[in-house]
Amino acid sequence: MFLQSHQNNLTAIFVAATDTTTVTLTWALALLVNDLLVLKKTQQELENYVGRDRKVEESDMNNLVYLQAIIKETMRLYPPAALSVPHDSTEDCIVGGYTIPKRTRLFVNIWKIHHDPQIWTDPFEFRPERFLTTKKEINVKGQHFELIPFGSGRRICPGISFAFEAMQLILASIIHGFEFQNQQMSRLT
C-alpha cells in the first residue's frame, strides 16, 4: 500500500514534469520557425552574450531576457495545463460574485485568461516584445493573475523554477547549436 502510493506519486510528478516542458519547447520552436525575425533576434542575443567560442551555460540565463520573453509568450499562447488541475472547494465561498458550495469541483480556464482581449493586445499573435515593453513587469510566478501557466497560490506548481530554468537552458542550447528552417513554406500549427 505504502509502496503503491509512492509509485503513484512518482508517476504523477513524472507526467507533470515531462509532458508540460516538452510541449512548451515544441511550441516555442514552432513559433520561432514561423517568425524568422524573432528567431534572428534570439540568435543575435545569444551571439552577443555567449558568442561562438563556447556553449550556453546556466550562468548565462539572467542575461537572455529576449529568450525569457519568448518562453513567457509561448506559455501565454499555449499553456500546457490549459484548465490547470481540478480543485475542490473545502467550504462554501463566493468567488467573483458567484456562490460556490462546499465540495464543488473547480477548474481555472488558464487558456481563456491568457487570451483575454481586455488584458492582452492582439491576444492570438506571437509578440514576445510585449514582455519587454507594455507587460514588462509580468512574470509567471503566480502574482500576476493575467499570466498563470503554473497556477497560483498555495498549490502553485512546485516545479516552476526548475521548469523555467530548464526550458530556458534547453531552448538556448538548441538555438545556439542549430540552424532552423521551415521546409514546407507554410506556418507550423
Ligand code: HEM
Ligand atoms: C512547463 C512546465 C510546467 C507547467 C506549465 C506546469 C503547470 C502546473 C500547473 C498549472 C499545476 C497546477 C497548479 C494548481 O493547482 O493551481 C501544476 C502542479 C504540479 N506540478 Fe507542474 N508544471 C510544469 C512543470 C513541472 C515540473 C518540472 C514538475 C516537477 C519537477 C512539476 C510538478 C508538479 C506537481 C507535483 C504538481 C502538483 C502540486 C500540488 O498539487 O500541490 N511541474 N503544474
